[in-house]
Amino acid sequence: MVPISIDEFVNKKIDEKSNNNKKEIKKNILAAAKRRKNGIGCMQCNQPIWVIGSGIVGSDMCFTCITGEADDSEDYELDLVL
Numbered sequence: 001m002v003p004i005s006i007d008e009f010v011n012k013k014i015d016e017k018s019n020n021n022k023k024e025i026k027k028n029i030l031a032a033a034k035r036r037k038n039g040i041g042c043m044q045c046n047q048p049i050w051v052i053g054s055g056i057v058g059s060d061m062c063f064t065c066i067t068g069e070a071d072d073s074e075d076y077e078l079d080l081v082l
Helices: 006-013 022-037 051-057 063-067
Strands: 002-004 076-078
Touching: 002 006, 006 022, 006 076, 022 051, 051 063, 051 076
Parallel strands: 002 076
Antiparallel strands: none
């Protein structure tokens, strides 16, 4: 995973013109980070959750269970949890 700060991710990946609320997305990602820190695992396989993905999709899941892919080497993860 590629480490990224919450503000950098939100500013880089969330389109200003979209209907997505940046504050809400940031809040959801930070809440997912807190759940991961508290030991919450993927609801399907119990691996550590992918914080950014979980915050966006609204379910505590790991990278593979969210995307169906095994290689996460080029995907972002919140730098606070890496």
